[in-house]
Amino acid sequence: MAECAVRITVLGSGTSTGVPTIGCHCDVCTSADPRDKRLRPSILVSYGGHHVLIDATPDFRAQALRTGFERLDAILFTHEHADHIMGLDDVRPFNFHQRARIPIYASERTMAAIHAAFRYVFDGDEKGTAIPQLDSHTLNGASFDLFGLEFTPIPLLHGKAAIYGFRFGNAAYLTDHSEIPEDSLDRLRGLDVLFLDALRYKPHPTHSTVDRSIATAGRLAARRVFFTHICHDLAHARTEARLPPHIRLAYDGLEIEVEGARA
Ligand SMILES: [Zn+2]
Ligand SMILES: [Zn+2]
Ligand SMILES: [Zn+2]
Known part of the structure; x- marks a missing residue:
């Protein structure tokens, strides 16, 4: 297959409650910066006319309408928490339009x-x-091909739960994790784009933090790093001002082209 461009669209960059959080009046939940409005965490991976969704959040319908994609070819799930699966019923319009079943992984x-x-x-x-x-x-942990792009499950620890992130081409999406096992780090070399969980500054038993993910980014030396699964402790502009230039906060609607995507 010829080299083809891979585009990542951030459908949601927020933690499980979303930001703003119901009933909260903090400066981030009331911020006028659109980047501080975070739906539940998910990305769309688009290449060669195909769209692969990673996680179907409770906000999936709104995310699909806002992004405007009209095909859905496969869904990959990182794990079973409600903020990652509860939009699954809303894929029905894609079944209707495509007159086809959708594979889920x-x-x-x-x-x-x-x-x-x-x-x-x-x-x-x-x-x-x-x-x-x-x-x-x-x-079962083995890499698999979807429409000419190889996806590799990357084992992560989310508290005590063993879950998956995914590598595809020169990009990797590692949401919810508190630890990345050594064997998994070895599978994350040479990345152009790396997404990492960075819930907040304060430690959390099942999530990475800003400081921890800065350290992970340093170890892996990815060219561009985006933090996601962000809670209302982190104001977009204020947090980014303290980050190295190659590390940014993801925000809803962000689109990234992956360099040297794949052969
Ligand atoms: Zn989550
Ligand atoms: Zn708040
Ligand atoms: Zn989770």
Whole structure:
């Protein structure tokens, strides 16, 4: 396959509650900076006319309408927390328009949790109403090809839970994690674009922090780093002013072209 451009669109850069947070009147939740308005965390990976979604958030419908993509070719799940899966029912319009089922990919545990959370989608009973049409593919950690681009699951620790990030070409998306195992670090060399969880400054048992992710960025020496899964402790402009120039905060709607994407 010829080299093809890969574009990443940030659909959501916020933590599980989103920012603003319901009932909060802090300076970030009331900020006029549009970059301080963060839907739940997800990216869209677009290449060769295909669109691959990583995580289907509770904001998925709003994210799809705002971004304007009208095809959805596959969904990858990092893990089963509600902020990463609860938009799954809203993929139905893509089934209608494309007249096709959509493949979904997740680890065995995450897939089981998705099947439990959306039992009506997977139980095989006749519904007489429209449900998502999905084909489940369980990941065992091996790389897999989607429409000519190789995706590699990257094991991460999210507190005690083993979850996946994903590398594709010269980019990697590592949301929710508190630790990156050594073996996984070895699979993250030579990146042009690296997304890292950076919830806030204060330590958290299941998430990385700004300082921890700055250290990770230094170890991996990715050319461009974007922090995501951000809570209302971090004002966009104020936080970026304290970061090295190659590390930025992701924001909803940000589009990034990955250099040297793939052959
Ligand atoms: Zn999350
Ligand atoms: Zn707030
Ligand atoms: Zn999580």
